[in-house]
Every structure is written in C-alpha cells, then in structure tokens.
Amino acid sequence: MSSSSKTDEKVLVSGASGFIALHVLNVLLSEGYHVIGTVRSKEKGDRINNSFEKLYPYAKLEFVIVPDIAAANAFDDVFINNPGIQHVIHVASPCSFGSNQSMEETYLIPATQGTRNMLEATKTYGKNVKHVVLTSSFASILNADREEDPTFIHTEKTWNPITWEEAKQNKFTSYIASKKAAEQLAWKFLEENKGNIDFTLTTVNPPYVFGPQMFEWGVEPASLNASADVVNRALKVPFDFKGPFDKPGGVSCDVRDVALLHMLPLRNENLAGHRLMPFSGTGVKQHNYSDAYFNLQRLLDVFNAKFPELRGKISPGNISDNTPYLEKNFHYNNDETCQLTGIEFKPFEVTIYDAVKQILDHRKSQSKA
Secondary structure (H helix, E strand, O other): OOOOOOOOOEEEEEOOOOHHHHHHHHHHHHOOOEEEEEEOOHHHHHHHHHHHHHHOOOOOEEEEEOOOOOOOOOOHHHHHHOOOEEEEEEOOOOOOOOOOOOHHHHHHHHHHHHHHHHHHHHHHHOOOOOEEEEEOOHHHOOOHHHOOOOOOOEOOOOOOOOOHHHHOOOHHHHHHHHHHHHHHHHHHHHHHOEOOEOOEEEEEOOOEEEOOOOOHHHHOHHHOOHHHHHHHHHOOOEOOOOOOOOOOEEEEEEHHHHHHHHHHHHHOHHHOOOEEOOOOOEOOOOEOHHHHEEEHHHHHHHHHHHOHHHEOOEOOOOOOOOHHHHOOOOOEOOHHHHHHHOOOOOOHHHHHHHHHHHHHHHHHHHHHO
16 A cells, blocks of 8 residues: 555446456555445455455455446445545446347447446535546547558547447447447536536546456456457467468557556546547657557467467467558557656557466466366
8 A cells, every 4th residue: 555545535436347447446456545346246346355355455445236337327326325435437338238139229328328327426426526537448539441541640639430320230330339429428428517517537548458367367268358358369379270360450558557547537637638548558758659559460479479388389370570460550649648647558568478477377277276
C-alpha cells in the first residue's frame, strides 16, 4: 500500500471478474482505495477476494451481486447501500448470447443499457461521485474502411462512422457498433445533464488487450477472454502448419497499462472529458507506433525467440520480412494520451513474454499435479 493511503475513497468497479477489471482492482488496491466490485455470483466474488487477500491482507475489498447489469435499475441498490462511493469505473460490457437472439439483443441492448443504468444510478443516488471512468474500445474509434490508408490517422478525436443499420449484418460489426453506441450514450448523457450532475467522465479505448492474467487461475480455458485467447491459440499452432501467418492481426496494448489508465482519472483532474488510447511501445519519450501491430507471424517470432523450449514444437512461420504485412493496418497517433498521462506503454514483446510465461508455468504446474 502506498504511503498516501486512500482508504477513505470508495471506488465502484462493475464487472469486477473480467480480465481487464481484475487488473483495475489490483491497481486500485495497491493504491489503497476501498473497492466495491459488482459480480454475477457469490462464488466469483469469493474467489477474487481470496486471491487478493494474499496480495493485500489489509485491503478493503467487497463485492455486490448484480446478476444482470442490463436489467432495469440494476445498480440502484449498490449506491443506496453505499452512499460514500466517490468514483465509478464501469468495466462491464455484457453480450447476451442466445441461439434465437437478434444482433440487437445480443450486442446493442446489453452494452447501451448497462451503461445507461450505471449513469442513471450514479446521477440519482451517487451524490458523492466525482469521477466516472468507462471502459470503451478502439472499436469506437476505428474507421474500418481506412485500414492500410497511411493518410488517415486515428486519434482520440476520431469516431467510427458505422451506423447500427449498417452494422447489424454480422457479429463483428455489431460488436464494434455496440461499443460506439455505449460510449456515445455516455458522452451524450453528460451533455444532457450538465448542471444536474457533479461527476466527470473519462473513457479508455484500448485495441486488442494482451498480457498476463491477474491470477494464474485466469489461464484456465473457461476464463480466457477473446484477446487472451489469441495468444493461447497461437501457442497451439503445430510445427507443420502451412499458414496463413499474416492472420489474425490487429493493434495491441498491455492489460496492465489499460488498468493504470482507469485509475489515473481518479487522481488527475486534467483527464476529465478525455478519451484515452493505449498502444504498445508509445509514450512521451518513445514514438514506436508500429510496435503495437501484430499478426500470427509476429507472435510466433516472439515465442520462438524467447522460449527455446517451444522451438521445434510450434511453427516458426514462413514470413521472413513481416513489416509490409504488419503495416497493412490502422494508422494511429496517441500523443494526446501520452502527454496527458506521462505513461510509457509497455513494448509488445514484454507483454507477450509475460503472458506466455504465465501459460507455460501453469502447464508445468498442471503436469506435476
């Protein structure tokens, strides 16, 4: 715990059992904040509590069960029973998968209703709340039709132009449109309630989020989120795999940096009203924008270079000059985020090394058990 204890400051974190959220909890607890997390079941809350108790025996961490954040008034009781909440970090963004459900029911309604419920409850009952931080996504920013266009630079001011009518044709576009809709709803809510609310809003807009799980039990297949599973699947590519090696690909960042960006607005008033974009290898002193680009070949290159025990077991890939493939990507500039926060974002290799080492260590422990 830091010397400047913050245990009098209560932070509500929604969706507290998720990949990003557990790292957010870690940053908050290490800084001495009193954390109230929402989870869907008592079992999840107990498991997280037990794990953090080993790291921070004196931490103030408690959980509230919110089975469905998209249900009407989902967060009202949390605020009514905890009037001292001063900060809200809304990480939860559910997708309601069902065989007969429309794209709207699966993606749009859960994402927007969960955000609306949190903001409405904060406005009505969170009278002491000063800051709200929303986990958004690079999906809200990217212009899919400008991929590979070096003249179009995505920044913190860019918005995805896709409409719901265009998006609802498939899962991928429905997902990215739902993230945009939820974030736009939040900014509009603040604008419409100006004068009636005292809290600020900051959003965090990460691309693919890689890195180690907060706890080793997060490596279990049932626990893996979509981003983490990209690394896990790449580790299973057999030696004789014929490709393609330029897919999957995209833009990346480190989960620990994403978590830090969620905490900083609670400390730094200058981050109010901003969208923050983390990308691997960028910072005030470093401008390696290409470091965040990845594809299967780049993952395999890191695996084979950093883990001798994997050589001969997994594919080495077949792309000798990967740069042209990596640069077939979205161009971006996050100087505003770097200057506002002062963060030097972790290099891609560090992120992937830490993630893979955790997976391999877990495999070893399982084989010995």
